[in-house]
Amino acid sequence: MKMIPMKQDELIRLNSTISKPISGMTPPENLTVSEWADKKRRLSPESSAEPGPWRTTRTPYLRDIMDAFSDAKVRRIVFVSSSQSGKSEFENNVIGYIIDEDPGSILFIHPHTGDAKEYSKLRIAPMIRDCPSLRSKVADPKSRISENTILQKSYPGGLLSMCGSTEAHSLASKPIRYVIGDERDRWATSAGKEGDPWKLAMARQITFYNSKAIEVSTPTIKGASAIESSYLEGTMERWNVECPHCGNYHDIKFSDIRYEYVTEVIQQKKHYAVTKIWYICPGCGCISTEREIKKQPAKWVAENPNAYQRGVRSFWLNSFVSPWATWESTILEYLYAIGSAEKLQVVYNTRFGELWENRGDLEDEESVMARREEYPADAELPDGVIVLTAGVDTQDDRLEYEVVGHGRFGETWGIESGILIGRPDSDEVWNDLDNAVIDRVFRFEGGVGLKVSLTFVDEGGHFTHEVRQQCRDRILKKVFAVVGSNKFNAPYTSPPRTQKIVINKKMIGYCYRYDIGVSAGKQIIMDNLRVQTPGAKYCHFPKRDDYGHSFFSQLLSEHLTYDPKLKQPWVWKKIPGHERNERLDCRNYALAAFKALPVDLDAIARRLHEAREGKPSEGVATTPKAKTKGRGGGEAAFERFYDDW
Numbered sequence: 001m002k003m004i005p006m007k008q009d010e011l012i013r014l015n016s017t018i019s020k021p022i023s024g025m026t027p028p029e030n031l032t033v034s035e036w037a038d039k040k041r042r043l044s045p046e047s048s049a050e051p052g053p054w055r056t057t058r059t060p061y062l063r064d065i066m067d068a069f070s071d072a073k074v075r076r077i078v079f080v081s082s083s084q085s086g087k088s089e090f091e092n093n094v095i096g097y098i099i100d101e102d103p104g105s106i107l108f109i110h111p112h113t114g115d116a117k118e119y120s121k122l123r124i125a126p127m128i129r130d131c132p133s134l135r136s137k138v139a140d141p142k143s144r145i146s147e148n149t150i151l152q153k154s155y156p157g158g159l160l161s162m163c164g165s166t167e168a169h170s171l172a173s174k175p176i177r178y179v180i181g182d183e184r185d186r187w188a189t190s191a192g193k194e195g196d197p198w199k200l201a202m203a204r205q206i207t208f209y210n211s212k213a214i215e216v217s218t219p220t221i222k223g224a225s226a227i228e229s230s231y232l233e234g235t236m237e238r239w240n241v242e243c244p245h246c247g248n249y250h251d252i253k254f255s256d257i258r259y260e261y262v263t264e265v266i267q268q269k270k271h272y273a274v275t276k277i278w279y280i281c282p283g284c285g286c287i288s289t290e291r292e293i294k295k296q297p298a299k300w301v302a303e304n305p306n307a308y309q310r311g312v313r314s315f316w317l318n319s320f321v322s323p324w325a326t327w328e329s330t331i332l333e334y335l336y337a338i339g340s341a342e343k344l345q346v347v348y349n350t351r352f353g354e355l356w357e358n359r360g361d362l363e364d365e366e367s368v369m370a371r372r373e374e375y376p377a378d379a380e381l382p383d384g385v386i387v388l389t390a391g392v393d394t395q396d397d398r399l400e401y402e403v404v405g406h407g408r409f410g411e412t413w414g415i416e417s418g419i420l421i422g423r424p425d426s427d428e429v430w431n432d433l434d435n436a437v438i439d440r441v442f443r444f445e446g447g448v449g450l451k452v453s454l455t456f457v458d459e460g461g462h463f464t465h466e467v468r469q470q471c472r473d474r475i476l477k478k479v480f481a482v483v484g485s486n487k488f489n490a491p492y493t494s495p496p497r498t499q500k501i502v503i504n505k506k507m508i509g510y511c512y513r514y515d516i517g518v519s520a521g522k523q524i525i526m527d528n529l530r531v532q533t534p535g536a537k538y539c540h541f542p543k544r545d546d547y548g549h550s551f552f553s554q555l556l557s558e559h560l561t562y563d564p565k566l567k568q569p570w571v572w573k574k575i576p577g578h579e580r581n582e583r584l585d586c587r588n589y590a591l592a593a594f595k596a597l598p599v600d601l602d603a604i605a606r607r608l609h610e611a612r613e614g615k616p617s618e619g620v621a622t623t624p625k626a627k628t629k630g631r632g633g634g635e636a637a638f639e640r641f642y643d644d645w
C-alpha cells in the first residue's frame, strides 16, 4: 500500500518558468535594475537592519522582479508579498534606477497621505542622501533654490510625486510615465467622487508608449483583495525552492512546515517556546531544516506564462524564504494569534503572505486544529470509542478515506485519514483499501480491537459502475456505494435501493446503494465542530500528520450561503481558496454510515468493557497487541452488528 502525505493544494506548477534573461530587448548599454542596485544603492541605517551596499544575492527572489522593470516588454508588475521580504527596497531600487538611468515622472501612491509622508521621510530621503549618484541629481529640500518638499522631489528629466489614494486631484492632472502603488489592498476604493484611484492613475499613462505600472501589497481578505485580482492578470509566479532530496521545486508553504512546542502558563498568560521545526517536502515526504531550505537553489515558476506576451508579470512571495524572518518567529506569532481572528488575519497576511477569509460563525481551522490531542502512544483507539465506520471518497487517480470512531451521544474520534493511490477501476487500490481500512483491526490499549462496522464509498465521478462492482464484492464486509444528494432538505440517510452494474456495456448484476443528504451531514459536522468541550457531539482529533493543516483546511472548506434569487436559497459552497474538500466528504460518508447503522451502543459498550477487563465475549478480538502489531489481517474481530436490511 502506498501512502502519500496529503497536500494543501496541488497547484498546476508549470515547469516552464520564464527563462532568464527575458530582458533581451533591453539595449546592452543599459543597466538592469538589479545591476544598478548592486553598483550604486546603499541601504540606510534608518530603514535597514543591514546598512551598507545593496547586494541582490541577499534576496535573490527580488532579482527577477527588479529586472522585469528594466525589461522593455514588461509594462506592468504585480508583487504580492509578506512583510520582511524586502518589497519596499524593491520599490526604492526602482525609483533610484528611474532617477539615475531612465528618468521620467513618477507618481508614487500610498493608502493615505500620512503613509506617503512617512515613507518619504524614512525611506526616500535617506536613500537619496546615502547614494552619491542620486544625491547629485535630486536637489536638497533645505537649500533655498530647491522646489523640493517632502512629497515632491525633482531631478533632471522628471518629478517624483507622492500622495495618498484619496487625493483625486493629484491623480487626475498631469501625464505620468511611471505609476507605483504601495500597499494596494489598503487603498480607498474611490478617490473622492472620481472613482477607482488605480484606474485614475493608469489613465494618466496613456500618452506614454514606454509607461510602466507597479502594484505592491501584502494580501488582505479573500474576495476583496485588489492585489489578488491584479496578480491573476499576470504571469502568476511563485518562488519555488528545490527539494534537497527529490530535486523537485516547491513553493514553501506553512502547511508543509511542522513544529513542536511547549506551553507554559505564567500569571494566567500562555507562553510558547518552539522546540523543533522541520520541513516536509510535499513531493517526496523527506525532511529538511530551515537552513537547508534557505540555501537551496530556487526560481520563479509561472502558472500563467502567456501573460508575459501581454507585458504583465506577477509575483507572489511569503516570508518563509526571507533572510530576515525566521520560521520560529513566524510560528510563535501564529501560536500567540490562535483564538483571535484579528490577530490571525495579520499573521496570514504579513507572515504567510496569504489571503485571509471571513468565515462568519464557522469555526476556523486553526482553532479546531489547536484542539488536537495526544492519543494513546501504542494503540490506535482512544477510550470512549465504541463503533468504527469509514467514509471513502473516489477520485480519478485515488481513494481517500477516513476511519471515524463513535462514542455515546454523538462524540466522535478521528482515527485515521489517508490516501490510496490508484485508479478506482483497478483491483489493486481496492486491495489496499481492504488492508488499510476494511479488514484491519484497530486496537485499544491492551490489545482488544475493533473492525470497521460499515463503510460508505462515494460512487460519484467517472467510475460509478466499477465502484458498485467493488462494493458488491465486499457486501459481506458491509461496504456500500453511496450517492450524495445536494438537495437541501434531503434526509441524511434513506434505505438502500437496488442499482444496476453495467461494465463495458454489459449488465453484470445489481448492488445496493444508499442515498445521502450531504447538506444535512455538513450541517451536523459544522455544528459538532463548534462544541468546545469533550463529551456529547465533541470531535476529537489526534495530534498527527494525517490530521494536519491540510486536513482541517479541507474539513472546513465549505460554508452555508444564502441567495434569495435561487429556488432553494440555502447552498453549501466552497470557501474561496479551499478548492479541495475530500476530507469533508469522507467525514460526511463516515457519519452517514454510523447513522445508517442500527446499533445498540449500550450493549456493544458493555461487551467491549467485558472484553477489555479480560472476560472475552464472542467475536471480540483479544489477541495480545504484541502479536498483532501493524495491520490486522484475518484475526477474529469484533463481530459486526449490522444485520441485513
Ligand SMILES: [Zn+2]
Binding pocket: 243, 244, 245, 246, 247, 248, 281, 282, 283, 284, 285, 286
Ligand atoms: Zn522532495
